[in-house]
Amino acid sequence: MTLRIYDTATRSLRDFIPLKEGHASIYLCGATPQAQPHIGHVRSGVAFDILRRWLLAKGYDVAFVRNVTDIDDKILNKAAEAGRPWWEWVSTYEREFTSAYNILGVMPPSVEPRATGHVTQMVDYMQRLIDAGFAYASEGSVYFDVNAWVNAQGSDYGSLSGNRVEEMEQGEPDNRGKRGPHDFALWKAAKPGEPSWPTPWGDGRPGWHLECSAMATWYLGGSFDIHGGGLDLQFPHHENEQAQSHAVGDGFANYWMHNHWVTMAGEKMSKSLGNVLSVPHILTMVRPVELRYYLGSAHYRSVLEYSEESLKEAATGYRRIEDFLNRVIKAAGQDIEPSTWSEEFAAAMDDDLGVPKALATIHSAVRAGNSAIAAGNTEEAANIAAQVRAMTGVLGVDPLTWQDSLNTNADAHTHALDVLVQAELARRTQARADKDWAVADEIRDRLIEAGIEVTDTPDGPQWSLKNA
Numbered sequence: 001m002t003l004r005i006y007d008t009a010t011r012s013l014r015d016f017i018p019l020k021e022g023h024a025s026i027y028l029c030g031a032t033p034q035a036q037p038h039i040g041h042v043r044s045g046v047a048f049d050i051l052r053r054w055l056l057a058k059g060y061d062v063a064f065v066r067n068v069t070d071i072d073d074k075i076l077n078k079a080a081e082a083g084r085p086w087w088e089w090v091s092t093y094e095r096e097f098t099s100a101y102n103i104l105g106v107m108p109p110s111v112e113p114r115a116t117g118h119v120t121q122m123v124d125y126m127q128r129l130i131d132a133g134f135a136y137a138s139e140g141s142v143y144f145d146v147n148a149w150v151n152a153q154g155s156d157y158g159s160l161s162g163n164r165v166e167e168m169e170q171g172e173p174d175n176r177g178k179r180g181p182h183d184f185a186l187w188k189a190a191k192p193g194e195p196s197w198p199t200p201w202g203d204g205r206p207g208w209h210l211e212c213s214a215m216a217t218w219y220l221g222g223s224f225d226i227h228g229g230g231l232d233l234q235f236p237h238h239e240n241e242q243a244q245s246h247a248v249g250d251g252f253a254n255y256w257m258h259n260h261w262v263t264m265a266g267e268k269m270s271k272s273l274g275n276v277l278s279v280p281h282i283l284t285m286v287r288p289v290e291l292r293y294y295l296g297s298a299h300y301r302s303v304l305e306y307s308e309e310s311l312k313e314a315a316t317g318y319r320r321i322e323d324f325l326n327r328v329i330k331a332a333g334q335d336i337e338p339s340t341w342s343e344e345f346a347a348a349m350d351d352d353l354g355v356p357k358a359l360a361t362i363h364s365a366v367r368a369g370n371s372a373i374a375a376g377n378t379e380e381a382a383n384i385a386a387q388v389r390a391m392t393g394v395l396g397v398d399p400l401t402w403q404d405s406l407n408t409n410a411d412a413h414t415h416a417l418d419v420l421v422q423a424e425l426a427r428r429t430q431a432r433a434d435k436d437w438a439v440a441d442e443i444r445d446r447l448i449e450a451g452i453e454v455t456d457t458p459d460g461p462q463w464s465l466k467n468a
Contacts, residue, residue, distance in 0.1 A: 001350045003058065005226075006254040006301060008234065009160050009242075013352060019254060020226050022054045023063070027253070029237070030066040030112070033093035034074045036278050037100045039263040039295060039306070040181030042271035046292055047259040047300040047353075048228050049106045052393055054349050057341075057394050061228060065219045066109040067212060068094055070116050071205055076194060086195060100279045104292045105396050113209040119197045122214045123205055124464065125248065126186050126199070134247040138177030140202030144209075150400050154449055157243050161235035170236050186210045201405065210242035214403040216241075216252070223251030231258045232268070259300040269306070279318040289402045290315040291427055296395060299356055317363070321392060322399035325367045328385040331378045336400070338393055339386035345394075355395065362391050393436035421452060425461045428454075 003016040018024050025189065028048050031041065045066075053061050070090045079089035079260050086094045101108075126142050129135035135142055150165055151155050158165055186206040189194035196203040216224065222245075229238060245252035261268045269277070282291055285308065294314035298304045328336055342365070348357035369384035392398040424443050431440040447454055449465070455462050 001346055002134055003054070003350045004352055005109060005255055005257060006352050008258050009253075016255070018060070022059070022061060024060040024226070025063045025220045025224035026052065026065065026226045026228060027212070027220055027224060028064070028109075028227075029212060029233055029261070030068050030109075031094065031097040032069040032072050032074065033090050033097050034072065034078050035093060036280075037093075037097050038119060038269060038277050039279060041097070042100050042104060042106075042261050042279060043262050043304065044228070044230050045101050045106045045296045046104060046295045046396075048257075050296055050355065051226075051228070051257070051298075051353055052107060053394050053396055054353065062110075063220060064107075064110045065216065066112055067215050068097075068112060068114045069208065069211060070094065070114045070207065072197065073377065077463075079195075103279065103288045104295070105282070105289065105402070107396075113215045113219065116197075116208055118211070118215050118218060120205065121218045122187070122210050123199050124215045125210060125217075125244070126201075127246040127304050129186070129244060132248055134244070135186060136179065138179075140204060141185055141189035142187055142199075142201050142207075143175055143178055143183040144244055144247075146184070146243070147180050149243055149405070152247070154246075155172045156246065158229040158239065160242050161239045163235055163239070168236070170240075184236065186244070206338075209237055209244065212237070213252070214247045214252075217250055219444070219448075222249075224253060226255045227253035227256055228257045230257070231260050234258055257300075260303050260308050262295075262304045264304070264306050282311070286311060286315045289397055289399070290318050293318040293395075293397045296355055296397070298361060300353055317359075318397065318399075321362060321366055321382065321388065321397075324369050325385050325388065325399050327373055328378075328381050330368065331373055332382045336382055336385045336389060338389035338398070341391045341394065342387060345391045349394065357396065358391065362388055367393070392425060421447065421463050425454065425463065429461065 004013045005016055006012070007014045011048060015025075023128075026048070028044070031037065035373060043120070048064075052062055052064050071086075074208075075090050076086050078085040082089065086096075123193075126135060129144065130137070133145075134152070136146050146165065149155050158168070163358055168182055170182060172185060175181060187207055188204050189199065190203040190205070194205065196205055209312070216227065227238070227241075238258075242252055254321050263269060264277075272467050286294070291311075294311050295304070297314055297317075325336065326419060342361060345358050345360045348354040348361060351357070366383050369381045369388065372378075372381040380413065389398050389400060393401065424447060428443040431437075431443065444454055453464050455464075
């Protein structure tokens, strides 16, 4: 079967035909790390991770680029308000985004470029635009000439967002030096106290839209398969990316995919609305895999209306799958390895990543598997469980894989703790040999306070966790 995806640019379902057979190239607009990530931010990461996993499952070699916008007005403003260096501020929250992705089982990108590391590519891009007559320098800044592009042969400005030029608002308050109000900054002239980089047109810092065009084409070439991001990026960000890229003659993205928002009370989750739910807070209510299951359960182009009730319902649904697999392992007396997915599952995933239908297929299989267990047909239940593992694996929520990961982490934590405790026990043994009872007792008491019991045996001191 052929994967069909909804292309925002054509507003239609299109067969996915990669530019290079067997290879899929994807650019995803990633984080602008200015504050702690909330579940609205990471929904995009989960949605496009599912796309990537399905392409991999279908046998594609996937190049997946997810950028970090590490220089931005909001970053500079928040860092200044906190009295912290901008680079420290952005690095702090970049780590938090990375941690959130990792916790939710989002695969690391093939490469994760940062805007500040690609100024050279941006300078080249601006020069190409100036040479083509679609950009100009003014007072140390460089702007994209929207009117020049709109009037050019082959221009498609406005086609991605469906906006009319006269109704567009770029959201850039500083219009000094612009030829037209719709022009947008490719490069912003340096301001006192702000970071800057040298260019032929003056010191300054990158414009938001230029960053992604430069990074996407640097890693994936002038034309690539899929550009993804949140629906809120469709205009002005993606519209302007496409405009400047087409203006220099690059084909740029062959397909555009946009995930919808997480909302509360019908409003987009954002910091300005004060309805932010951080990933760490949500994880006090459900496990990481249950949060991932919840964020991926709605169709990526549908609004996900958050409520604590819907979150817990999703967690309950996930546990039904988990409980079934654990019952089969107990009944079969052996591990269950993944097999392959059902035709119904594949049809759902090939239909623009129809995860709701795919999950319905999984739960139908779980019901059939539970019936097989009840009937004593362990072999049939095991076959179904193997299929369930394959299908949940595509969605990144295979319960047994997550359990293995937890066990591996637990083993690593136990080893690390053992190294530290053994060092303390060695100190205690030496203190006792030296008849330094005060130090020996101090070490023992400190271990007890940390919840570690020490038992002296003929083979030396042994330790264990209390109530373990």
